[in-house]
Amino acid sequence: MDKIEIRDEHDVVLARTAARDVAGAQGFSVMAKTRIATAVSELARNVFLHGDGGYMEYEVLREGNKIGIHCRFVDQGPGIPNIEQAMQDGFSSIATLGHGLPGARRLVDDFKIHSEPGRGVRVEIIKWN
Amino acid sequence: MQSIPVLKIGPVLLVSIQTELHDSLAVNLQDTILYKIRDTRARAVLIDITAMEIVDSFIARILSETTQMASVMDARVVLVGMRPAVTMTLVDMGMTLPGIDTAINIEAGLFKLGYELCAIRQDGHAVREPALMETVDGQD
Ligand SMILES: Nc1ncnc2c1ncn2[C@@H]1O[C@H](COP(=O)(O)OP(=O)(O)OP(=O)(O)O)[C@@H](O)[C@H]1O
Ligand SMILES: [Mg+2]
Numbered sequence: 001m002d003k004i005e006i007r008d009e010h011d012v013v014l015a016r017t018a019a020r021d022v023a024g025a026q027g028f029s030v031m032a033k034t035r036i037a038t039a040v041s042e043l044a045r046n047v048f049l050h051g052d053g054g055y056m057e058y059e060v061l062r063e064g065n066k067i068g069i070h071c072r073f074v075d076q077g078p079g080i081p082n083i084e085q086a087m088q089d090g091f092s093s094i095a096t097l098g099h100g101l102p103g104a105r106r107l108v109d110d111f112k113i114h115s116e117p118g119r120g121v122r123v124e125i126i127k128w129n
Numbered sequence: 130m131q132s133i134p135v136l137k138i139g140p141v142l143l144v145s146i147q148t149e150l151h152d153s154l155a156v157n158l159q160d161t162i163l164y165k166i167r168d169t170r171a172r173a174v175l176i177d178i179t180a181m182e183i184v185d186s187f188i189a190r191i192l193s194e195t196t197q198m199a200s201v202m203d204a205r206v207v208l209v210g211m212r213p214a215v216t217m218t219l220v221d222m223g224m225t226l227p228g229i230d231t232a233i234n235i236e237a238g239l240f241k242l243g244y245e246l247c248a249i250r251q252d253g254h255a256v257r258e259p260a261l262m263e264t265v266d267g268q269d
Contacts, residue, residue: 009152016183017149034182034214035221041185042222045152089223099186103222 001057006047015044015056026067028129036127039104043073043123051075051121068128076120133158135165145177155191166204175238179210193226207238
């Protein structure tokens with residue numbers, strides 16, 4: 001897996017352009033490419049904004065003639081005490097729109113989030129072309 | 130520090146985003162636009178996002194806030210060239226851009242503002258009634 005450290009806003013740009021470029025190189029449709037890159041942007045921003053920084057790992061998946069991209073976001077920040085609440089549209093602890101997590105989930109085919117309070121957050125997404 | 134140029138063409142400010150917008154660049158751009166509206170008394174702002182392949186919730190929020198603040202300053206914002214994939218992605222995410230006016234390209238955006246631009250020459254105020262355009266044209 002390739003890895004991108006996420007410490008600041010510039011790394012958010014690096015993460016999303018990496019996702020866009022991999023999707024482009026793998027022949028993803030413009031729609032699928034835009035969706036995965038946008039989901040990555042949301043999740044990478046959460047890593048640096050809420051999770052005190054961390055990293056993204058990503059790889060290309062092949063199943064038969066399907067091609068996908070798998071990304072994993074890991075941070076060691078405060079974690080999310082109530083995941084169900086955080087996944088709701090419009091929930092935000094910093095008074096922004098709170099579209100990041102629920103929005104990212106709708107943009108991908110597979111979305112898993114795991115958090116232990118005090119030990120950070122781990123999000124895994126898969127987008128098939 | 131990187132920054133995005135804001136050009137003034139008559140009563141219109143033109144901004145074309147040709148670079149990856151990281152968060153503080155987006156916030157700076159918002160400030161620059163609002164200050165320039167104040168300093169130049171611009172009546173309209175065209176923001177060209179043709180080159181933007183990714184507009185996430187943060188950038189969408191900045192754009193929509195900029196529009197609302199500009200409108201408090203009596204300037205109208207038209208967002209130009211949003212790619213269909215970007216539009217659909219924002220809709221998927223449940224983001225709407227309340228109050229944002231769009232146009233497919235800069236020319237169409239200028240056309241949209243046309244009535245106001247004509248009227249500004251007459252008395253310094255924007256008017257929206259198409260009928261007034263004839264009066265203005267007639268005086269030229
Ligand atoms: N990596 C993380 N570590 C700790 N808390 C997080 C993390 N990601 C999300 N959260 C919590 O979940 C809430 C919802 O996240 P979400 O991305 O949906 O909204 P937001 O970041 O607050 O706003 P937006 O993404 O719309 O700008 C956040 O406000 C934050 O409290
Ligand atoms: Mg977020």
